[in-house]
Amino acid sequence: MARMIKRLPMLPAERALKVISGRWKAVILYYLFDGPRRLSALKALMPGITQKVLIDQLREMEEHRLVSRQIFAEIPARVEYSVTPLGISLEPILLVLCQWGQHHAGELDERAHLADCIIRPRPIAEAAPAK
Structure with a gap:
C-alpha cells in the first residue's frame, strides 16, 4: 500500500x-x-x-x-x-449531515436558500447467519 x-x-x-x-x-x-x-x-x-x-x-x-x-x-x-465500499459506508453519515444542515438553516431562517438533500440511504444488507 x-x-x-x-x-x-x-x-x-x-x-x-x-x-x-x-x-x-x-x-x-x-x-x-x-x-x-x-x-x-x-x-x-x-x-x-x-x-x-x-x-x-x-x-x-x-x-x-x-x-x-x-x-x-x-x-x-x-x-x-x-x-x-468504504466510501459508500459514509453515505448515511453524509445524509445525517445534510439533514442537520437543513435543520441549522431552518433555525437561522435560511432554509429557502438551500438545495434539496437527495442522498438516499441504501438498504442495509442483512447480516450473514452466525456459524
Missing part, C-alpha cells in the same frame, strides 16, 4: 473528520454515490472547483480508499472514478 500523504490522527473522530474534511470531498462523494463518473463530468457538476483541486481531492480520497479510479485501455484513455 502507498504511504499516506499525511499521517492521520489517532483519535477516531478526528481521523474521520480529517479523511472527509475539505470543501469538496463530501460534494464529490455525493455525485459518485449515483455511479461512476469521468473527471470532466465531475468538473461540470461542480463549476466552482478548479481542475487541480478536483484532482487533488480525488487523489486524497483514492489514498484513503474512499474512491477508486479505473483506467480504460482506449485511445484517448478514459478514466472513471467510483465510490468504494
